[in-house]
Amino acid sequence: MMPTWLLGFIISALLHITSVGSVTNSQPCGRGFPALPFLLHAAVPFRFLKCHTGSQHSSGAPAPRSKFAVPRAHVARARHDQMHASRSHLPAPGDADALLRLVAACRAPAHLPSLRAAHARLLSLLHPSHPSAAPARVKLIQAYASCFALPAARAVLESSCSLDRAAAAATVCFNVLIRALTAASLHRDALRLFASMRPRGPACFPDHYTYPLALKSCAATKDLLLGLQIHSAVARLGLDANRYVAHSAISMYARCGRPEDAYRVFEGMQHRDVVSWNAMISGFSRAGLFERAVEVFKEFVALQCSVPDAGTMASILPAMGSAKAEDILFVTKAFDEMQFKELISWNAMLAIYANNRYHVKAVELFLRMEKDGVEPDSVTLATVLPPCGELSAFSVGKRIHEIIKRKRMLPNSILENALMDMYASCGCLKDAREVFDSMSSRDVISWTSIVSAYGKHGHGREAVDLFEKMLGQGLEPDSIAFVAILAACSHSGLLDVGKRYFDSMTCRYHITPKAEHYTCMVDLLGRAACISEAYDFIRTMPIEPNERVWGALLQACRIHSNMDIGLVAADSLFRLVPEQTGYYVLLSNMYARAGRWADVTLVRSVMADKGIKKLPGASIVELGDRVHTFHIGDRCHPQSEMIYQKLDELLQKIRGMGYNPEVEATLHDIEEEDKEGHLSVHSEKLAIAFLLINTSPGTPIRVTMNLRICGDCHLAAKLISTITSREIILKDANRIHHIVQGACSCGDYW
Numbered sequence: 001m002m003p004t005w006l007l008g009f010i011i012s013a014l015l016h017i018t019s020v021g022s023v024t025n026s027q028p029c030g031r032g033f034p035a036l037p038f039l040l041h042a043a044v045p046f047r048f049l050k051c052h053t054g055s056q057h058s059s060g061a062p063a064p065r066s067k068f069a070v071p072r073a074h075v076a077r078a079r080h081d082q083m084h085a086s087r088s089h090l091p092a093p094g095d096a097d098a099l100l101r102l103v104a105a106c107r108a109p110a111h112l113p114s115l116r117a118a119h120a121r122l123l124s125l126l127h128p129s130h131p132s133a134a135p136a137r138v139k140l141i142q143a144y145a146s147c148f149a150l151p152a153a154r155a156v157l158e159s160s161c162s163l164d165r166a167a168a169a170a171t172v173c174f175n176v177l178i179r180a181l182t183a184a185s186l187h188r189d190a191l192r193l194f195a196s197m198r199p200r201g202p203a204c205f206p207d208h209y210t211y212p213l214a215l216k217s218c219a220a221t222k223d224l225l226l227g228l229q230i231h232s233a234v235a236r237l238g239l240d241a242n243r244y245v246a247h248s249a250i251s252m253y254a255r256c257g258r259p260e261d262a263y264r265v266f267e268g269m270q271h272r273d274v275v276s277w278n279a280m281i282s283g284f285s286r287a288g289l290f291e292r293a294v295e296v297f298k299e300f301v302a303l304q305c306s307v308p309d310a311g312t313m314a315s316i317l318p319a320m321g322s323a324k325a326e327d328i329l330f331v332t333k334a335f336d337e338m339q340f341k342e343l344i345s346w347n348a349m350l351a352i353y354a355n356n357r358y359h360v361k362a363v364e365l366f367l368r369m370e371k372d373g374v375e376p377d378s379v380t381l382a383t384v385l386p387p388c389g390e391l392s393a394f395s396v397g398k399r400i401h402e403i404i405k406r407k408r409m410l411p412n413s414i415l416e417n418a419l420m421d422m423y424a425s426c427g428c429l430k431d432a433r434e435v436f437d438s439m440s441s442r443d444v445i446s447w448t449s450i451v452s453a454y455g456k457h458g459h460g461r462e463a464v465d466l467f468e469k470m471l472g473q474g475l476e477p478d479s480i481a482f483v484a485i486l487a488a489c490s491h492s493g494l495l496d497v498g499k500r501y502f503d504s505m506t507c508r509y510h511i512t513p514k515a516e517h518y519t520c521m522v523d524l525l526g527r528a529a530c531i532s533e534a535y536d537f538i539r540t541m542p543i544e545p546n547e548r549v550w551g552a553l554l555q556a557c558r559i560h561s562n563m564d565i566g567l568v569a570a571d572s573l574f575r576l577v578p579e580q581t582g583y584y585v586l587l588s589n590m591y592a593r594a595g596r597w598a599d600v601t602l603v604r605s606v607m608a609d610k611g612i613k614k615l616p617g618a619s620i621v622e623l624g625d626r627v628h629t630f631h632i633g634d635r636c637h638p639q640s641e642m643i644y645q646k647l648d649e650l651l652q653k654i655r656g657m658g659y660n661p662e663v664e665a666t667l668h669d670i671e672e673e674d675k676e677g678h679l680s681v682h683s684e685k686l687a688i689a690f691l692l693i694n695t696s697p698g699t700p701i702r703v704t705m706n707l708r709i710c711g712d713c714h715l716a717a718k719l720i721s722t723i724t725s726r727e728i729i730l731k732d733a734n735r736i737h738h739i740v741q742g743a744c745s746c747g748d749y750w
């Protein structure tokens with residue numbers, strides 16, 4: 001599953017891009033206000049002051065002094081610059097058009113001196129009543145805003161207020177500056193400037209360009225009251241039929257927690273375009289009404305009046321967290337039918353797959369992007385790395401690392417942490433460690449990733465050393481870091497160390513244990529054969545034990561053949577998750593192991609009665625750029641014949657080394673049919689044989705399984721690693737088995 005820190009990052013990245021990209025740009029930029037990429041940074045180093053006309057938002061506190069409030073000084077500065085700039089690269093004096101082109105080209109703080117000089121010349125060149133003077137002021141405001149010089153922009157605005165007397169003449173200037181402020185996330189400032197417009201008279205009245213901006217700022221500051229006031233003012237003016245106004249009203253209501261009001265506005269719209277639908281989908285998504293969001297999405301696609309775009313994809317993404325298969329299929333279809341796919345759409349589709357554990361689909365989509373020549377960005381790569389790890393798709397993961405290096409995307413802790421997780425998940429502890437060692441700064445997430453990597457590989461001691469090193473650096477472990485270290489202890493059977501960490505978590509760090517921590521503790525105790533202690537632990541838990549906690553106990557009971565407590569655990573599980581196959585199989589395996597065949601039959605008939613289908617065991621391997629999936633007894637693969645031949649040959653050889661399919665091994669977690677004879681065709685064995693045929697000697701064999709590996713396959717894999725001199729890295733549902741020359745990193749403790 002994609003870690004939450006990564007999921008949050010991806011969603012916010014995509015939503016951010018669309019809210020300033022597709023959604024905003026589709027609003028009228030008719031007055032020529034350009035995109036201001038630098039203003040997208042929230043940390044724009046200026047603050048705009050409460051303006052002198054006041055507003056309903058003044059907090060009563062005295063306004064801080066601001067450069068923004070001294071417009072006259074800037075006019076003087078411009079005049080001063082005029083005297084000094086004559087020998088610079090400015091156009092010939094008298095060429096107002098060239099000067100205006102220069103002004104329009106000023107886009108960064110570095111351009112500020114040229115801008116000031118050009119401004120000064122324009123002042124002398126264009127009399128305020130000259131027909132070009134008003135458009136020049138608009139251009140100047142835009143340029144000053146682009147150069148972070150908001151006080152100067154404000155100064156020009158003030159001059160426009162006093163000069164442009166005609167109705168709504170100064171409004172354009174206000175709109176330009178308010179837009180710059182909203183783009184810079186200075187929403188309060190934008191609202192203050194908005195509030196100052198009307199009192200200045202008809203020349204400064206807000207118009208249908210101003211209202212959407214103001215509503216947007218209300219949405220961002222979650223100011224429902226002001227939003228309502230503005231919306232009703234808009235209705236009185238008859239502007240509410242305006243599409244752009246309606247879109248902003250929809251977002252405002254949705255973000256202020258009034259999704260039904262948003263829907264009313266949406267329904268009342270006479271003409272809807274793709275932006276209207278996006279606004280409503282995103283409104284429901286943001287309000288957490290995911291089903292409604294999907295409904296609107298479907299309605300939109302069904303209408304076929306316009307096609308979904310990148311904004312649609314980004315809007316639906318948050319609603320697709322754990323989506324129904326049919327909904328994912330629906331979105332996939334809509335995505336495939338998009339003629340022009342922007343990067344945002346690809347990223348959103350990738351994230352939908354990744355969040356819903358469609359790992360193969362996610363990696364395939366990424367490969368398709370590469371084939372289509374779509375340049376990935378850091379969001380793409382961070383999204384596809386976890387699925388690569390889940391599938392042990394090492395070569396794709398490695399290639400992504402190369403792309404990251406080539407595009408010089410590092411240092412970037414999100415990518416580095418994702419890389420570490422991917423390598424660890426592919427069984428490449430060494431590569432994970434290299435990424436970790438090369439990081440310029442490491443946060444708790446980075447340390448947690450490396451601790452968890454060592455833990456999953458069964459290197460509990462190293463995990464503990466790393467965890468201690470993190471503490472030594474003064475970093476405060478969080479709840480997830482403790483899950484990592486407790487799991488590491490449990491995988492390596494470090495009972496006392498694990499108990500100590502659990503105590504320190506509560507006593508020293510005051511972290512309230514969650515179900516994950518309890519699961520680790522039950523696992524730790526259970527594997528160490530302290531079954532009764534584990535059971536007592538569950539009974540004294542302050543929170544209701546969930547499925548995983550009981551599941552860990554049942555697993556321990558199976559390993560240590562504790563029938564009494566095992567039955568208690570199974571009973572709780574059947575009440576909690578009556579349809580979950582795995583636990584019935586576990587229980588029937590326990591009975592079988594105890595020779596209670598009548599009970600085995602009973603459990604199986606219960607399963608049959610309830611119509612419970614078993615989760616099919618599957619093994620996945622990567623070869624070249626393809627992911628191959630094998631099921632038990634699979635004969636669908638084109639190389640099937642060769643695979644079975646190879647397997648026969650291998651089993652012959654290892655029989656000579658003492659391999660003998662045991663009775664117990666027939667109690668695989670997956671299938672009942674394979675009690676005898678079918679052992680040789682467990683999916684993991686097929687996958688190993690397939691890779692042995694298709695890779696050159698010495699290449700490590702990486703197999704990912706959806707269930708826990710069975711004892712028989714574990715033994716067979718160890719022996720095969722000896723006779724073929726191959727490293728075998730088997731990732732099962734629980735951990736990683738790194739097998740080298742007949743020895744597994746799990747120490748046969750799993």
Ligand SMILES: [Zn+2]
Binds near residue numbers: 668682712714
């Ligand atoms: Zn098996």
Ligand SMILES: [Zn+2]
Binds near residue numbers: 736737744746747748
């Ligand atoms: Zn193992």
